[in-house]
Amino acid sequence: MTPDDLPACADLMANTSLWRRYGVTASSARARLADALDGPGRLFMAVDDSVDDRSILGFVWCVRRGAFARSGYIPLIGVQPSETGRGVGAALLAKAEAWLSEDSPDVFLTVSDFNTAAQRFYQRHGYAQVGALPNYVLDGVTELIYWKRRSIAVTSDRADRVGRRPGG
């Protein structure tokens, strides 16, 4: 994703009922995504190349060691409301996990307690709830913490960096 893509991704967020409930507007989304672009993570987009204006189908933001300064974290994933249920989310999640897994086998994310469709989506992709944060972002809403440990082949030269990172 480049700064040129920010308005379309921000509009996607502003048009998604989930994020509207969190008070997200096109301008607040744009500011957040601009921060994300400047930060240590990556933003990947799914685009429809068959149309001239290269319309954006969805995006995912992922941060290596964004969880507990140790594990992969996916702060945001979103698909155009008109394009859900066609595998775009699955493709974005796979892209994020592949990039994160170069650093850690673990991926964390949070999902709202009322967002049962997304919970099903994550569970189908191997995530399990391991915690809950009541009223963390919005009063009356619990953010569920989901975790997936990918099984990856760790070569010996990467073992210290990936498979055997010290705890504490």
Ligand SMILES: CC(C)(COP(=O)(O)OP(=O)(O)OC[C@H]1O[C@@H](n2cnc3c(N)ncnc32)[C@H](O)[C@@H]1OP(=O)(O)O)[C@@H](O)C(=O)NCCC(=O)NCCS
């Ligand atoms: C959650 C979200 C990212 C999932 O993206 P998606 O593109 O709809 O996901 P997929 O299409 O891969 O899978 C969703 C459904 O489509 C079905 N599906 C997957 N591939 C498909 C395909 N090629 N053809 C038809 N259906 C398909 C899946 O079986 C699934 O069905 P189910 O939900 O009834 O079990 C998306 O719905 C979204 O952006 N939601 C709003 C924002 C949000 O909740 N974000 C997550 C919390 S931050």
